[in-house]
Amino acid sequence: TAKGSGRKRYHLFEASSRYNHVENFIHELALSQAIDKDELHLHYQLIYNPASGRAVGAEALLRWHSKNGGPVQPSDFIPIAEETGLIVPIGYWVIRQSCKDWHQLKEMYGPLFKISVNISRIQLNEEFFVGQVLQILKEEGVEPSVMELEITESTTLHSLQEVQLILSKLRGAGFTIALDDFGTGYSSLSMLTLLPIDKLKIDRLFIADGNVPLIAAILAMAKALNLLVVAEGIETSDHFHMLSDMQCWGIQGYFINKPKPITELPSRLDLSIQ
Ligand code: C2E
Ligand code: MG
Ligand code: MG
Ligand code: MG
Numbered sequence: 001t002a003k004g005s006g007r008k009r010y011h012l013f014e015a016s017s018r019y020n021h022v023e024n025f026i027h028e029l030a031l032s033q034a035i036d037k038d039e040l041h042l043h044y045q046l047i048y049n050p051a052s053g054r055a056v057g058a059e060a061l062l063r064w065h066s067k068n069g070g071p072v073q074p075s076d077f078i079p080i081a082e083e084t085g086l087i088v089p090i091g092y093w094v095i096r097q098s099c100k101d102w103h104q105l106k107e108m109y110g111p112l113f114k115i116s117v118n119i120s121r122i123q124l125n126e127e128f129f130v131g132q133v134l135q136i137l138k139e140e141g142v143e144p145s146v147m148e149l150e151i152t153e154s155t156t157l158h159s160l161q162e163v164q165l166i167l168s169k170l171r172g173a174g175f176t177i178a179l180d181d182f183g184t185g186y187s188s189l190s191m192l193t194l195l196p197i198d199k200l201k202i203d204r205l206f207i208a209d210g211n212v213p214l215i216a217a218i219l220a221m222a223k224a225l226n227l228l229v230v231a232e233g234i235e236t237s238d239h240f241h242m243l244s245d246m247q248c249w250g251i252q253g254y255f256i257n258k259p260k261p262i263t264e265l266p267s268r269l270d271l272s273i274q
Contacts, residue, residue: 027080030066035093039065042097043259044105047116047230047252048269050244055269057114057148058105059252060098061259062090082122091123095133098147099140101262106146108267116148116178121155125162130169144174148199151177153185156195167196178230183218192225204233204253212242219246 034040044058064072081087098115106113123129137144149170156163156179167177178199179192183206192200200222206215215231222229231243234253243251256269 024080026069027066027072027077028084028086030069031064031077031081031084031086031090034064034066035089037067039067040090040093040097041065041261042094042101044101044262044265045252045259046257046265046269047114047250048256049250050248053269055109055113056250057116058109058265059116059150059259060094060101060118062094062118078120082120085122087120087122088126091119092132092136094118095147096136096140099137099142102140102142102146104262105265108265112146114146114148114176116150118150118152118180121151121158124151124155124166129166130173133170134173145176148176148178150180150201152180153182156185156191160191160194164195171196171198181232189221192221192227197227199228199230201230201232201252207231207233207239207243207253208235210238210242212246215243215248216246219248 041063043061043063046055047057049056064077066072081090098117102115176198178201179197180201181203182200184203202218219229228249230250230252231248232252234240234251234255236255240255
């Protein structure tokens, strides 16, 4: 019964004290209908390559505007979507929508422009994940080579072998893989040599701290491991110059542009004068 399953779900949230139970229960009900009610949207944040002065890609960031409850932050609803498994259908929606949008983005920024999509551990655990994703891309006429999948560092703390296997499959299919929020997940550095990945995204905490020696060490290590690096959280002109001078491959943050609906993205970025 509805009451029974409701109680069961409520119990799920009782286990995690960091959430407000009642509010989350309401969110969960609303979130399960968000796709059908057309309440989900994607914003895009450009990734800038200082060496060429061009936008080389954009990260798709999910937005939920509940018709009853108003806008809800990803930090509030993504954990709920993960705990309930709703992230699986929502994640497929994100992939399909970003494929649709890519056709427009490539007109604006060129055919090599990449779209980055965040993928949670729950999605990777889906039995038919690779096949489903490939099917969506095929239906939408998008090659895997223009899509990057971002997984957070904490994903790799669980069952390394399974993560290795699924990432190898995805890379074999042509996707590139980025390790998101790098430096916050307490994974060992040796993990980096074991994971089939292409890119590191340095967490914005390190940029905010202005820890130049640490950032330099990450860049040197990434170079030795043949990984590209994107720095997150570039908020100021100082950050911008710091990472550009250090020859970081990609930079992303409010200083470059804030995440925006596709219709509001600038057709070109001109940061060289700032
Ligand atoms: P993330 O993947 O690390 O995304 C970067 C977050 O930093 C985004 O927050 C972005 O808006 C924010 N950000 C970008 N530039 C700056 C800056 O200069 N300063 C500061 N302070 N923040 C900046 P957002 O959009 O709230 O997303 C939060 C997290 O939610 C994401 O972190 C990602 O882990 C998750 N998320 C978002 N969309 C999806 C999705 O479609 N699927 C999944 N599984 N997770 C998603
Ligand atoms: Mg990300
Ligand atoms: Mg990140
Ligand atoms: Mg983050």
